[in-house]
Amino acid sequence: MKTAFTAKFLLYSLLLVLVFFPLGAAAMESEDCLGCHEDIETVGDELFINAAVFDVTAHAELGCSACHESVTDEHPDDGLEVSKAACLDCHDEIGEQYAKTAHVEYAACGDCHNPHQVRGLNEVSGYDLNQQCASCHETDDVVSSHSEWLTQADRHIAKLPCISCHTDSEDYVIVLYMTQRESKAVMGDFELSTYQDLVALAKQEDVKSLIDLDNDNKISLAELSTFNFDSTYRSMRLQATLTPADVSHTVETLDNRWDCSFCHTSGTERMQTSFLALPTSEGTYQRIEVESGAVLKALNGPPDFYMMGATRSTLMSILGLLIVIGGTLLPIGHGSLRFLTRKNRMGKGE
């Protein structure tokens, strides 16, 4: 009974779509739609679509009607409700993956993504990644609940996207980003540099030139340390986060992330790959490859990124070891001579 009904329903729907789809799609282009929807005056802020943001998303190529199929030429005067595509129509794999988690009960695709503002992982900063979760999980609450087992939870939450711990990504990369001191005060807070900030500093549109001096779209260790030690950039500071290399939607609590050694005893191997994320004129980020091993070096890389047990500098380790060995030389050397000459002190003072 039920399946027969569903089949019939699907058939009618398909027919309906076939009849109306070409009409709707041909009728209005994205620009036409935006003519009204880009203008808060006409549609109000509920229905406002920020065209500048939408135009650079992967969804822009689809066009409005791909997702709002039912829209007619008469819209909005026809008073008909406009259909809204389901994300799963096109992203079924992600949908399946996410459906297996308990979190599917708590948040839908649209709670974390605005279909008109979608970004790929490489186009967002670590900072933005946590904003998505923060709309439901208030940062202060997360810090206090995590600090029950996580030392310096405030630091972890500030510097680590939630999805680094709460999805089962296979691999991680380190993403460097620029921050700058907002006020002149010595202790002023550092904030994420915007594209405009960097243009002002570089005095040109190509903000990459700030740090990629030979313009080869790669950042070498030498270029990194030149940037770090250049006194004209004293108000700038490179920061970094550890981000999943690929997005996974298995949003859950993973047992092995309880164990600090998942990140902290991985040794230095995992910490080789890093990128610099620079803001673009479009409000997204572009990633530039950084020479391998940058965060492990004592003087290059971001001066404030250090993960105990994982990003130690080999040079420092050796230096320290030599100091400790130096401390044993006196006991060993003096002790041996002392043993050999023990007769000289025998019976003295008796």
Next chain:
Amino acid sequence: MAEKKMIYLQPTAVRIWHWLNALGIVTLCATGAQIRFPEYFSIFGSYSSVISLHNTAGYVVVFSFFIWLIYYVFVARTMVKLYVPTVDDLQNGLLRQSIFYFFTFFLGGDNPHHPTPDNKFNPLQKTAYFVIMFILVPLVGVSGLLLLNVEPLSGLIIMFGGLKVLVALHYLVACCLCAFIFTHVYLATLGHTMIAHFIPMWTGWEEELEDHSDSHESH
């Protein structure tokens, strides 16, 4: 046989400080090694427990440092006299004491220095203890406290040159303290017996021989 005289060399506060400090710093060195080189050391179990132990030991050392500071500055008021090397110490004393340790000692000669409560340390000890207690321990303590509060104190950390500089400083100074422990414990066995210097650090009382010559060295 020489006359024995007992002098009260190590007051209670100093002994409490010293052994809290020694236990604390040895713990810090061992846990610190696991924190920096987790692939090679796993003496203290999980990473989070080794961090907690390290943090606790750090607080113990900072606390005991204040016992030492307050005792010598405000109670005994002998800090400067005991710990700050004089010009003479630096010009002649260091050499004189080194000659003893590295030469006369092997020939069976006498220690040129005789501790009294007002002048406990020979010039070498004085200089070493001065560097340790006035420079290295405060440095490791301050950097440790900053590292315990990275997020709230990030402004200060940036003034220090950044987290990486701070970590390097903390690590290298800690290595110096670790090196000091080996040397220090060894030198402490150079009394007229192996344990002669350890006893006053435990009981407070030093046994000084009136004719200033050494007795048996035990092995």
